[in-house]
Amino acid sequence: MHVPVAIIGAGPSGSLLAWILRQRGIESIVFENRSREYVEGRIRAGVMEQNAVDLMIRAGIGERLQKESMYQRGVEIGINNSHHFLDFEKLIGIGVTVYGQSEVTKDLLGGLANERHNVLYETPVTKIEDHHSDKVKVTYEENGVAKQLTADFVLGADGYHGASRKSVPDGGIVMHEKTYPLGWLGIMVKAPQSKPVAFFTFHDRGFALLSMRTPEIQRLYLQVANDENLNEWSDDRIWDELDTRMGTPGWELIRGEIFQKDLAPLRSFFCESQRYGNMFLVGDAAHVVPPTGAKGLNSAFADVSVLSAGLIQHYTEDDSTILDNFSDLAVARNVQTQRFSGANTAKYHIFPGTNSFDRKMQQAELEYLVTDETAQISYAKQHTGLPFAHWPEL
Ligand code: RFL
Ligand code: PHB
Secondary structure, eight states: OOEEEEOOOOOOHHHHHHHHHHHHTTTTEEOOOHHHHHHHHHHOOEEEEEHHHHHHHHTOOOHHHHHHEEEEOOOOEEEEEEEEEEEEHHSSSSOOEEEHHHHHHHHHHHHHHHHHEEEEEOOOOEEEETTTSEEEEEEEEETTTEEEEEEEEEEEEEOOTTTTHTSSSSSOOOOEEEEEEEEEEEEEESSSSSSEEEEEEEOEEEEEEEEEEEEEEEEEEEETTTTTTTOOOOOHHHHHHHHHHOOOOOOOOOEEEEEEEEEOOOEEEEEEEETTTTEEEEEETEOOOOGGGGHHHHHHHHHHHHHHHHHHHHHHOOHHHHHHHHHHHHHHHHHHHHHHHHHHHHHOOOOOOOHHHHHOOOOOOOOHHHHHHHHHHHHHHHHHHOOSSSSOOO
């Protein structure tokens, strides 16, 4: 069998690519290692940039997002228990949107299912070969049986641990990586909102973040070690630690039932090229950022915007200009996102080996940010997201 486009991974990147291409009549098949329920239930990102929101809306899959998402006009920053509001809306006329990644994937995978799109769940891709030919070979495992097809293009949207990037021979793509001895202990909580915006805190006991998913469901994080034992964190210990790092007189962090606890180790990683022959890499397959900047899902959607624009131009106008520029455009944006996410991580976290001088400089950096309007404008522009280089014609 030969298909125009084989997409590996049905996370946000792969499912949005399949959805957009489908709107323009470009046929694709999607391979997903896990079940649909698993992908839809994966609690991850929560904050979307306006461009990511607009892409969903333009693609005709943003109806529920427009109804149920929560717009936020800025963020709050805590510096050793004093709270400061940065009003992005006032500074640059734009805020961010809260809509859980699990809602994004439910919308996209639901949309694809309604249109009977070919998404093969629990069907891992095991091998990709002949990247430089116009028949890239994909081997996958369906019900335990190895099968093969060929494609004009393979889109590697299979996340950091996926098969697509690993299929590139050594040296085929230059990669850069930094791991941190830090993790985020995340909780999902049934409780009303304690603040109308996300709250990032710098504290002598480490970083903490208050975010949200819906008016009734809150998402909170604590900086811990990357190999932290979650069994040592009772609900009471988590709440007490959050209170210590976030609390201030006159404000109360509202507690509630914790219905999920998870640990996310922090990582920075990117590929210097997002193309190898006729295979393109998008989203976490090509780059991972520490979550402090809320950029992972948004960078994935920026990649998808340019790549889908390129594939649509290629198939409908027989013009490969955008496709041929995809990798350079994607990498240029993603390097900037790495810089912002890394710098934002460095502002707040306590790193092993950090001394009192380093901590005072971190604090001074944040104090400058919360008092200087020029610094705030620059921060707001980066937090709310860089432009997308191309948009698909829909
Ligand atoms: P995903 O979501 O990892 O999806 C890849 C899919 O590929 C499948 N797969 C395979 N399928 C077939 N064959 C194989 N061999 C395969 N190998 C893997 C996997 O099962 C999976 O379904 O990558 P994608 O689509 O590129 O999406 C990226 C985002 O998930 C990620 O960047 C964000 O979640 C990052 N992130 C955040 N991003 C934001 O923009 N805003 C946020 O607020 C935000 N918060 C976060 C985050 C990530 C976090 N963690 C857990 C790392 C908060 C956290 C805690
Ligand atoms: C989240 O809501 O999960 C979230 C918000 C902001 C971040 C990271 C994660 O920077």
